[in-house]
Amino acid sequence: MLAADQYLMVGVVLFGIGVIGFLTRRNVIVLLMCIELMINGAGLAFVSFCRQTGSLDGQVFVLFAMVIAAVEIAVALSIVLLVFRNRATLDVDEMEVLKW
Amino acid sequence: MDITHWPVLSILILLPAIGAGLIFLIPWADDFFPRVLALLVAGVNLLLSLALFRAFNPASAGMQFAERRDWIPDLGAGYSLGVDGISLFMVLITTFMVFLALLSSWGEVERRPGLFSGFILLMEAGLLGIFLSMDLLLFYVFWEIMLVPMYFLIGLWGGENRRYATIKLIIYTMGGSLLMLVAILSLYFFHHAQTGTYTFDIVQLYETSIPAYALLPMGFAFFVAFAVKSPLVPFHTWLPDAHAEAPISGAVDITGLLIKTGAYAFLRFFLPLFPDFSASYAPLVVMLALLANLYGALIATVQDDIKRLIAYSSVSHVGLIILGIFVLNLQGIEGAILMMVSIALSSGALFIIVGMLHKRSRTKDISQMGGVWRDMPLMGGFFMFFTLASVGIPGLSNFVGEFLIFLGAFRVNVIYGVAASFVVVLTAAYLLWMFWRVMFGPAPERTRTWYDLSFMETVTLTIPAILVVLIGVYPKILLDRIEPSASALLVRAEKKLAQKEIPKNRLSVASCQITEDRELKTEK
């Protein structure tokens, strides 16, 4: 059996890549995907910890996290549609009417 | 009127508060009604305070007419009021000056006079609260709430620079008093640590002994708060702006009262709470006070703005008051209280006069005036009278306070006495020079239209004039009532000092016996 913390490390890296992407990309949809990456990273961490501790809580958590992710993405995408309808853009840097 | 069984102190505070509330609630009413209401309320309050004065027992040093109810029992904060010889005259002068301010601003406020009266009443409630609170938290409440009407009086009816003036007012006074809040809380917790009870009751807090490490910062926080309000140089620069930018004389009068709260708080709270701090740093404070005294006089000399001039003269006088307090003897303290009352009257009246001048001349610039006496001899007479009162001519009120302060200072240290009394020469110089520039000299043609005082204005000025003479000629009326409380204050401070076993070479408080020969040699 492989040491579960290597999976954990993969989770960390996925999470990190998500963060990097969120900070560097400008397309809203890509940003949302980055968030998916982060959630998956967290999920991987959960499951690897499950394996380590032997409790099912983590897996349950991941299950719920997936639902949350789905809901969030659905809502977010509906807002994105609204944005696109208004401004015809997906560039997050162009959404800066609200500042200072 | 037998008021001994009334909650008279509460009524004193609540009446103007309710009056102000009514005025604020009926903004659509014609301006006449709120003005009358305000004057009525102020008048009733004045009568009430006079009744209080009559019923006051001059022989007692303790709190009279005391009221105590729980307010926030969780914190041990009480609604606790009381009046003693020190606060009695503060109350009287407040009710009186508020009445006068309303009277003098009767025709002066052109826009929203009703609202103006409301704020003045609110100020009255706050001021009376400060003077009557026997609970530190309650005191703080009034102390801070006072600023709001003040802020609006200047901010709404002020001159061109009012914005700057209000900013300064807020920065200075609020910064100072909020720091004090932290110190109050520290004191409160120290008291709890020592006695196990949470209370803001001032008499109980007097007994708190503050650990040495906290003494300096706490004392400093209190000191700064009071010094800003007083205002003592170098915390004074808000005052000239506040005075100069408040075009309504009534508002300025109230500012005059406001600054008395600083000196009062020194007496009521600072000395008893921090006797050791007061005693050890008294020389420093006295130096500062003397500096303020001189500094205010110097700067007043070269002012061209008549309001600033009088404001700086207030700074100078306040220095004297603080000096009187911090020489820590009976004469000094009694003198300081008398001085507070007198300055409220004389400077207040001067401001009213300046307001009357302003109404006619539309300027505060002294160089635009001159020769006014020709067309306004009656006002000139009053102006002269109050100027002389400020100069400290014996027989008028300021002299008594001044002399007692000098005497108190002189007994502690000859140098103090010398320095303080020297400034009186300068005071005479700049005030009379101001008077000369305004009233004397050839009159320009435009002053022809400056009509002399109306009947209302004459009445407004006559009342304080009578009081100035009364206090100047028969100050015993005040001194008799102040003395028991003032000496109790000193005795308490001394007792607390004795407990702390302050080294004997520090200043001893109440009995300031000095060996004059030695002092004089040092002077030589």
Add this chain to the structure above:
Amino acid sequence: MVEATGLFSKLWLVPALPLAGALFNCLLGRQVSNFVVSIVACGSIGLAAVLSLLLFNSFLKLPVEQRHIELCMYNWIPSGDFSAPIDLLLDPLSMVMITMVSGVSFLIHVYSVGYMSRDESFARYFFYLNLFVFFMLLLVLAGNFLVLYIGWEGVGTCSYLLISFLYHKQSAARAGLKAFVVTRFGDFFFTLGIMLVFVQFKSIYFGEVLPRAHEVLTPVMATWIALLIFGGAVGKSAQVPLHTWLPDAMEAPTPVSALIHAATMVTAGVYLVARCYPIFQLSPTAMSTVAVIGLLTAVISATIALVNNDIKRILAYSTVSQLGHMFIGLGVGAPAAAIFHLLTHAFAKALLFLGAGAVIHALHEEMDIRRMGALKGHIPATFWTFLVGALAMAGIPGLAGFFSKDAILEASFTNGGVLLWLIMVVTAGLTAFYCFRLFFNAFLGEKRWDPHVEEVHHPAPVMTIPLMLLAVLAAVGGYMGVPHALGGADRISSFLAPVFPPAHHTDGGGDSSRLGIMLMTVSSMVAMLGIILAYYFYVSPEGREAPGRLRQTLSGVYDFLSNGWYFDKIYQVVFVDRFMGAANFFWQAVDTSVLDMTVRGLAGLVLGGGEIVPRLQTGLVRWYALFMVAGAVVIMGYLYIF
């Protein structure tokens, strides 16, 4: 000390009557006619004068040891161990003073009715004047230092008010301010003196302080107290170096000059020193200081009077000079002589001033003696009375000034030495010279009037009658103190004796009697010489060119003198300019720059620091996320620093 009984219990009426008059004129003066005003004003003073005389009468009937009556009105300032009641003290010193003050005041009031008749501020004038009399009477009747101080400041205030009475004149306003501030400077010392007295004695009653002075005070302390009190006197009595206000004070209406700046207020300093004489006696230093200051003043102002051309200023300098004489008298241990001189000088100088007032009035407010002359025929009453005054002033034997001046001269010869005496005699000569320079220029010689003066105003009887009465007093007033040397009884000295402790010098032995006569002769001759010189210079045709030539020869001296020894200019540069400079510095550099800038700077710092915030709030989501991540990094770094 004797409880006030009988008439003496009405002592308070003496100051109260003028006060009542003042209050009436203050409150109702504008409503009633000038006639009522003058009746009330003069009447109240007149009653006070009559009451004083009645009191004097009763007082003389008292045994000598009972001539110390205190009347306590009420406790004015009680504060702990300090207490200052309003109490009045009637002893021989204050007795003569109130009599003189009320009497002279009454005459001058009457004169003023005529003099001020056309002034629109008639009531105000009499309000001030009555108030002044009240304070003056309070001053001399004071039973303790603080009451004296009330009067002291009160008279100063009234003086200020009356000097600036002609409000439209800048010079009057300036003079008033100057008078007030300069005297206030002296009062500063006086206040300190009072406080030092209290600290030493735990009391400020004359009745407790003065008798115990020699027990309580160390010599050093006595010197300090005496000098501080003398400081007050120097200011009030216009002694060098604080004398500069008095000549300027001539801006006041002339009767005011007569009353305040000649007869009464300026002599308050002399009165004060005399009152505190027991303290001064304990300190030889203080005594000599008093004498030296007096001498300096006498000489300096006499020399200035020589060259001045303003009729009132000449008299003012003369007043200063005579006050110097009085202080010399006090300094050399002849307080009674000083008081005697005070009285005679009051009569004579009041007379001269009122006469000068009549002259000025006659010539339509002309004050320059160079534009007068030949008034003898126009206003004869004034001429004759003025002559009496001038002679009395000059010290011509038989007139009042002679006796009093010689009493001082004799004392200074005995106690101060020949040099002192010599200087004083020369000064006396100068006095005679300038008095008659003034007199001759004004009344004799040819007309040098301003062309627009077509007709002289003739003084009304209300003006001439006081002149005459004063002339009588100036002529015969000296007989209350005819020295023993001339076979007199020197009644004034013996009357005042209870107030002053026994003097050092012995009174009138056979030797000194002869010496006295000799001294008198010399001084009278010097005075005559002065008059003759004046006649030669200003009347006789031969001498007409002399003053001009002399002026040219001694132009440096002349400038020096006519600029009043440059006192004013030096003060301007050394004090006033410096003071204004400092004030400006503190205002501009400290208050508006340093302190205000600190506040503005703090506010600017907050706002300037706040300027970062808008830049941070870019509106960019990624930027916001960046902050979150950065925050996380920092927190993690805090928890685990690698």
Add this chain to the structure above:
Amino acid sequence: MEITFPAVNIDSTMPQLIVALFAILALLVEVFSRSPRMVFATCLVGLHIALIRSLMQWGRGIPYESSLLAVDGYTTFFNILFILIAMITMAISLSYVENTRVDGGKYYPLVLFATLGMMLLVSSMDLLMMFLSLELLSISMYMLVGSQRDKWVSTEAAIKYILTGAFASGFLLFGIALVYGATGTISFSKMESILGGLGGAGAIHELPLLQIGIALMMVGLGFKIAMVPFHMWAPDVYEGAPTPITGLLSTGSKIAVIALILRLFNNPFIQVSSQWVGILWVLAVLSMTLGNVAALLQKNVKRMLAYSSIAHVGYLLVAFIALSTRGMEAILLYSAFYAVMGLAAFGCIASLTRAGGGTTAGEGERLKAEDYTSLGYTQPVQAAILSICLLSLAGIPLTAGFIGKLYLFGAAVNAGFVGLAVIAVLNSAVSLYYYLGLMLRMYALPGRFAPMEEPVGSLFGKLVLLVLGVTIIALGIYPTPLVGVIKGAVTALSAL
């Protein structure tokens, strides 16, 4: 295998259930009646019933055997508070929603769902429950923020909020994962006993996963309460959101998360809390200072209040740092006060909105400070209430804000954080300037020819505002009853 459903104690979770039920019921009403007002009424009725139910719960010991939810004085207190917040939000929304063409039929139920999220969040005794309630709250809020579809600012606020919010949720989730990894459990009570058994802070320090997990969780939670430096979204979103929702965001959602943090650091993470004092100290100072300074410069009233709410989080943290009963009392008290002040303030702004508000930023609404000049004479009610709110936010005595600050700073001083208290009071002094400045502007004397303006705002809205204003003053003068309630709530939390 037999599945036994757990016995859920319906009685004790009744308020939450009622809120949920009525939200769903309201949706049904919306479907059938098509009248937003009916939906509004349904929601309000539901809230009232829930309120009564919660009040009945108050003071009764309710046995509740569940590892997921706590039902105690603490939760009851917050339940009541949230229900009240929801009611106020609804009330101030009514005319706003109608004036700005928001789809009220869905708006009101969403407010209820958000409230449900808050209520469950405070009751959570388990990381999963916590996460789900937080998401329920957040997602409802995302959509409420964007509910003014016609307005670009609303949409932009929504997209910004959801992007950053989801990002923060990611952090939270990852943090939870790490905490779970470190402790092996997601139950608060188990966590407490596990960590308590470790023996002190030293041992905790040897659990980097736990520490980092908590740190990442705090990033997520700090985002929700708009704590510096996780606050950047707040001003933008506050400005863009419909004003009543801004009120809800700045009060309800913030208070819920703070209550949660309080529970976290009092129960599961109590061993860790001392380590966080330093961090929170700095963050508190940053929040206060940045919030106040920014508000000082801000010319847009809504944004100004947004920054001021950031500053208020700083004040709350001041008491939080004290980590004492007194501190908790202070936080609860101030939260309650802040809820009233904040909602009333935003309510006033909302009530000043004119009908048929435009589609661009600020149109139809009074946002710029200049719009408030002399408002006191044209719209006296709103101006007066807003003034009271401002005074209270500034902490002027005789308003609730003063009492709250007194407790907050008192807690800090009591715990020895005098320096922090000093910074806090200095900040208070700075804040006065902009609060009073706005007030001064509102009462600036009108010129002689100032144009007349019709009063706006419905009578109902004004009445609600009036009640709030009176409450602020009343609580400022006599806070004792509320203090007693809060003491009970805090005791419940500590006793857990």
Add this chain to the structure above:
Amino acid sequence: MENLFFYIAAILAVASAGSVILQRKVMYSVLSLIVTLLAVAWMYAMLSAPFLAVVQVILYVGAIMVLFLFVVMMLKYEKTEIQRFRPGLLWCTGLLVAVFFLMKLIYVVNRASSLTPKVATVPPDFGSIKSLGGVLYTQYLLPVELTGILLLVAVVGVALLSGIKK
């Protein structure tokens, strides 16, 4: 063998995740993400979470990613960032901070993993649908109900935002 599978999955996951954020075109990002999700599902399976792996594939790949694809295709947003890409200050700082964050996280987690117990022995049906269901419908019944409400909220919200009127 297991190691090999792990490494393949790990490399696949990380590489495709990198690809998600590096792709110029959104469509490619979406496709890359799908790969990542599948790799993660693979790892779930290897971590005794077979049920989760299945759900991951069904829910994520089957639902969420389809939603993404749908939106991407519907919006036809052609502007790519690369055309206007400028590595500005924000970009650089962002990258720097994020990378630093990642490194920090890796460091700490790495350090932590040496402290925690490696692997627990688990029953064979660990993570099976039955065991998971048992927990879900007993212990976590309330969250499940809550999830229902959440989904309802999402529906209502989307309706609110998209302006669906009856």
